[in-house]
Amino acid sequence: MTIKWVEILKKSFEHLKEYKFLWVLGVLAALTEGGAGGGYSSGGGSNGWSGNDKDFEKFGNTAFDWISRHSFEIAIIIGAIFIISIIILYISYSARAGLIYSADKLEEGEKIDFPKAFHAGQKYFWRFLGLTILIAFIMFAVIMAAIIIVGGLVLVSIAVSLWLLVIVVPIGIASILGFIVLAIYLGLILNLSYRSIVIQNSSITEAVDRSRKLFHHNMANILIAWLIQAAIGVAVGIGLLVVSLVAAGVLFAIGVGVFFSGGLIAAVIYGSIAALAFVAFVLAVSGASNAYISTFWTLTYKTLSTKS
Numbered sequence: 001m002t003i004k005w006v007e008i009l010k011k012s013f014e015h016l017k018e019y020k021f022l023w024v025l026g027v028l029a030a031l032t033e034g035g036a037g038g039g040y041s042s043g044g045g046s047n048g049w050s051g052n053d054k055d056f057e058k059f060g061n062t063a064f065d066w067i068s069r070h071s072f073e074i075a076i077i078i079g080a081i082f083i084i085s086i087i088i089l090y091i092s093y094s095a096r097a098g099l100i101y102s103a104d105k106l107e108e109g110e111k112i113d114f115p116k117a118f119h120a121g122q123k124y125f126w127r128f129l130g131l132t133i134l135i136a137f138i139m140f141a142v143i144m145a146a147i148i149i150v151g152g153l154v155l156v157s158i159a160v161s162l163w164l165l166v167i168v169v170p171i172g173i174a175s176i177l178g179f180i181v182l183a184i185y186l187g188l189i190l191n192l193s194y195r196s197i198v199i200q201n202s203s204i205t206e207a208v209d210r211s212r213k214l215f216h217h218n219m220a221n222i223l224i225a226w227l228i229q230a231a232i233g234v235a236v237g238i239g240l241l242v243v244s245l246v247a248a249g250v251l252f253a254i255g256v257g258v259f260f261s262g263g264l265i266a267a268v269i270y271g272s273i274a275a276l277a278f279v280a281f282v283l284a285v286s287g288a289s290n291a292y293i294s295t296f297w298t299l300t301y302k303t304l305s306t307k308s
Contacts, residue, residue: 003221003303005228012295015106016288021114022102026291027283028095028118031088093128097121099291100198103298127197131204135190142182146175188215188222195301218304225300229293236289240282247278 098121157164192211196202259267
């Protein structure tokens with residue numbers, strides 16, 4: 001099957017150019033996309049712990065006592081974090097579904113606006129969440145299985161003979177490569193299944209089955225679409241980095257001038273306004289990019305589904 005990629009890319013851009021509410025949906029959808037950064041703390045000697053057993057025990061008792069005294073407050077904080085997380089997920093997944101719904105209906109000539117698109121996306125929240133959890137569970141199960149198998153082989157090699165590492169190392173490398181391929185495959189299935197849920201109103205199992213069959217029948221085209229998405233992401237990332245560096249240099253130079261001419265207060269006010277403007281710019285670019293890629297995938301899915 002031959003797909004007119006230029007036509008799909010052009011049409012996606014036209015939708016994005018004409019319907020600015022897609023940008024807003026793109027920003028909201030991006031709330032749960034990408035990696036979530038985890039933090040860690042370091043520093044020796046805090047709370048009097050210097051590394052020996054007595055200090056460690058003292059540190060543990062102190063921490064336990066503090067948690068016991070503030071258990072109610074901690075429970076409230078945990079509950080609040082959970083509720084906020086659910087709200088963010090709800091908004092983000094509703095926006096994702098709204099983007100798919102909008103692109104689908106715009107192709108059919110319907111008039112769409114932000115309230116209609118977001119409201120339509122809300123009814124797909126639970127299926128989107130369930131599908132995401134399912135794919136994440138599969139990935140987690142595969143990772144744990146690979147760790148157990150490869151880790152077990154390493155322990156056996158150490159216990160029996162280090163020469164067995166000649167076999168274990170290639171197995172480990174093959175496992176890593178296999179995991180990367182599986183991650184890409186499941187990511188594509190997830191992407192296609194989202195669209196099956198919205199466009200065909202499929203259940204989770206129906207969406208996965210339909211997406212799996214669509215991928216196997218159109219593997220080359222779907223991989224091309226994935227490469228196009230990757231190229232767009234790299235281009236946007238590089239462009240945003242270059243613009244950010246240039247803008248940061250210009251804004252810093254202006255800030256220095258404001259500081260020497262108007263003083264510290266004027267510089268702080270200028271810096272606050274410049275920071276907000278820069279954040280707004282990054283959000284706009286991210287929203288537009290996210291909406292464009294989502295629309296591109298929806299049009300690709302519709303094309304492949306029609307011709308399959």
